[in-house]
Amino acid sequence: MRWDELDQQPCSLARTLSVVGDRWTLVILRDCFLGVRRFDDFEARLGITRHVLADRLRKLVDAGVLEKHPYQERPLREEYRLTDKGLDLYPVILSLVHWGDRYMADAQGPPVRHRHRHCGQHMRGILICSACGEELHPRDVAVEESPAWAGQGLLPARSRRRNPS
Amino acid sequence: MRWDELDQQPCSLARTLSVVGDRWTLVILRDCFLGVRRFDDFEARLGITRHVLADRLRKLVDAGVLEKHPYQERPLREEYRLTDKGLDLYPVILSLVHWGDRYMADAQGPPVRHRHRHCGQHMRGILICSACGEELHPRDVAVEESPAWAGQGLLPARSRRRNPS
DNA sequence: TTGACAAGTTCCAAAATAGAACTTTACTGT
DNA sequence: ACAGTAAAGTTCTATTTTGGAACTTGTCAA
Numbered sequence: 545m546r547w548d549e550l551d552q553q554p555c556s557l558a559r560t561l562s563v564v565g566d567r568w569t570l571v572i573l574r575d576c577f578l579g580v581r582r583f584d585d586f587e588a589r590l591g592i593t594r595h596v597l598a599d600r601l602r603k604l605v606d607a608g609v610l611e612k613h614p615y616q617e618r619p620l621r622e623e624y625r626l627t628d629k630g631l632d633l634y635p636v637i638l639s640l641v642h643w644g645d646r647y648m649a650d651a652q653g654p655p656v657r658h659r660h661r662h663c664g665q666h667m668r669g670i671l672i673c674s675a676c677g678e679e680l681h682p683r684d685v686a687v688e689e690s691p692a693w694a695g696q697g698l699l700p701a702r703s704r705r706r707n708p709s
Numbered sequence: 710m711r712w713d714e715l716d717q718q719p720c721s722l723a724r725t726l727s728v729v730g731d732r733w734t735l736v737i738l739r740d741c742f743l744g745v746r747r748f749d750d751f752e753a754r755l756g757i758t759r760h761v762l763a764d765r766l767r768k769l770v771d772a773g774v775l776e777k778h779p780y781q782e783r784p785l786r787e788e789y790r791l792t793d794k795g796l797d798l799y800p801v802i803l804s805l806v807h808w809g810d811r812y813m814a815d816a817q818g819p820p821v822r823h824r825h826r827h828c829g830q831h832m833r834g835i836l837i838c839s840a841c842g843e844e845l846h847p848r849d850v851a852v853e854e855s856p857a858w859a860g861q862g863l864l865p866a867r868s869r870r871r872n873p874s
Numbered sequence: 875t876t877g878a879c880a881a882g883t884t885c886c887a888a889a890a891t892a893g894a895a896c897t898t899t900a901c902t903g904t
Numbered sequence: 905a906c907a908g909t910a911a912a913g914t915t916c917t918a919t920t921t922t923g924g925a926a927c928t929t930g931t932c933a934a
């Protein structure tokens with residue numbers, strides 16, 4: 545399967561990745577959340593090729609994650625801003641950052657901290673169940689086919705085929 | 710900058726992406742969380758080239774996200790299992806899935822549901838502040854350089870350079 | 875008139891990917 | 905003994921994508 549066919553799969557994760565799963569795209573979005581908006585600023589901060597940057601920004605705009613917003617005319621100059629759809633990617637970004645803080649930090653520790661303006665504390669994000677409020681762990685979550693998709697073999701048969709252990 | 714230099718940046722997100730930021734890697738990990746463990750099963754479910762699959766699995770093992778576990782000898786056959794480090798990527802996976810559920814679903818709706826075994830309800834993951842327990846929104850989180858990294862210009866100067874608005 | 879600025883586009887060489895075939899070790903049925 | 909199957913890769917080539925640098929366009933300022 546080619547990468548660009550991934551969004552046709554009946555899988556929300558695959559479809560999300562068809563938008564943000566590219567090598568550079570999430571780094572671009574990180575900078576968007578930090579307030580970077582202009583082409584040359586992205587290029588200078590990321591060390592990304594202008595060629596690829598232009599392509600990724602265009603795709604993010606097409607996907608509705610960013611929108612172009614003119615900040616001067618003659619010559620027309622536009623900056624890139626997160627839409628609401630883009631802002632909703634925040635849990636993804638923050639989860640990636642916290643994993644890196646935990647597992648990829650060097651001797652100096654994580655490079656940035658996050659402070660919650662509401663309570664004033666340094667913090668990290670915790671994922672909880674929307675129904676009961678408990679912290680989520682992978683083993684506690686059962687995945688079920690939705691009725692509309694039932695019987696299509698979206699989920700693997702857990703039993704090993706020839707070597708049941 | 711080349712992609713493989715990304716892990717040298719002082720940025721937890723960039724470093725995380727140097728492990729999982731590849732196009733296929735997060736789809737492989739999705740299947741790991743669904744219980745897929747064997748080479749041929751990954752290949753059949755993902756439609757990924759064997760070549761690339763072998764390479765990505767090797768890199769995930771090198772990174773400590775997966776580990777090889779023999780399930781038979783003669784001939785030696787090994788399966789891939791998530792380590793604790795890998796299991797800790799669950800918030801990333803679930804956040805990606807929920808964004809896709811919301812923005813990328815088609816008329817049939819999201820293909821799978823998640824049920825929390827503790828409370829028995831269908832649910833989604835919500836990101837809250839570890840300090841005060843409130844739900845997190847991007848505008849409420851301030852990013853600060855850690856003392857050890859201060860003054861290195863990790864964060865952009867928010868003021869626009871020539872066109873302050 | 876020259877230079878700077880901003881946001882790209884164009885060009886080419888180098889690297890990565892898709893797709894298919896091949897390899898290795900061992901078991902199974904005839 | 906022999907063919908077929910199985911699992912987990914490796915090898916091969918053609919196509920695509922990327923990295924790096926230079927070029928373009930429209931406008932203003934010195």
